Amino acid sequence: GRHGRLRNVVFSTLPRPAQSTRGRGEMKSHPILFSATMVRAILAGNKTQTRRVVKPQPEQWTTPDGCGTSAIWPAVNHNGRVAAMRCPYGQPGDRLWVRESTAEDYIGSASFARYTADGFTSRIAWWYSRKACPSIHMPRAASRITLEITNVRVERLQEITIADCKKEGFSTVPMLNEAFVDLAKHWDLLNAKRGYSWDSNPFVWVIEFKRVER
Numbered sequence: 001g002r003h004g005r006l007r008n009v010v011f012s013t014l015p016r017p018a019q020s021t022r023g024r025g026e027m028k029s030h031p032i033l034f035s036a037t038m039v040r041a042i043l044a045g046n047k048t049q050t051r052r053v054v055k056p057q058p059e060q061w062t063t064p065d066g067c068g069t070s071a072i073w074p075a076v077n078h079n080g081r082v083a084a085m086r087c088p089y090g091q092p093g094d095r096l097w098v099r100e101s102t103a104e105d106y107i108g109s110a111s112f113a114r115y116t117a118d119g120f121t122s123r124i125a126w127w128y129s130r131k132a133c134p135s136i137h138m139p140r141a142a143s144r145i146t147l148e149i150t151n152v153r154v155e156r157l158q159e160i161t162i163a164d165c166k167k168e169g170f171s172t173v174p175m176l177n178e179a180f181v182d183l184a185k186h187w188d189l190l191n192a193k194r195g196y197s198w199d200s201n202p203f204v205w206v207i208e209f210k211r212v213e214r
Helices: 002-007 036-043 162-167 178-194
Strands: 029-033 049-053 073-076 082-085 095-099 102-107 110-115 121-125 146-156 203-212
Touching: 049 178, 095 203, 162 178
Parallel strands: 029 095
Antiparallel strands: 049 203, 073 082, 095 146, 102 110, 110 121, 146 203
8 A cells, every 4th residue: 555655665855954975976967847937937046946746745754863964854654654755856966957848940951949938949959759849858968957956855835935935936925925826826737636736735845956057
């Protein structure tokens, strides 16, 4: 069952800023998908956080005492069993290469990739069998945005603060809570049909990052 699977799952996270246990040269690179709206926010320098659903959802987190620099979050299920959960996107120091949607564009008779988010046409030869390519099928060579993870933690989705809404790329108007409304709508657009709506308040990985050169 679901609880049995939880015992054997190993993911990746840091409950607080912590020193990596990896040696030099052990940085890893992982793909990550962003919508066109969020790609524009990253390009504008307005987005330095992303939230991703923890899978499978734990029943609760235990305290991180004794985790040390390994920074493992213990999660408890209904049977009282504990699973060490690590974020699949990596740990501080790792790189994320962004996958975004693209479309075919022509310069003369040559076919190139145009990024949907801002309409920029690259000099990367078009690779896909159709006129438009979903972000999930973007190859590494076509990715134009590289991010470095600076911190990872876990929290409930609705624990997000106004300050973090801004880091997610949403403007903040605290008196009207417009940031929360905008973020909740965008979250549900991407996640509600998968069973992780804003109202369900799932556990999420909070991944902080900065943009770096490839």
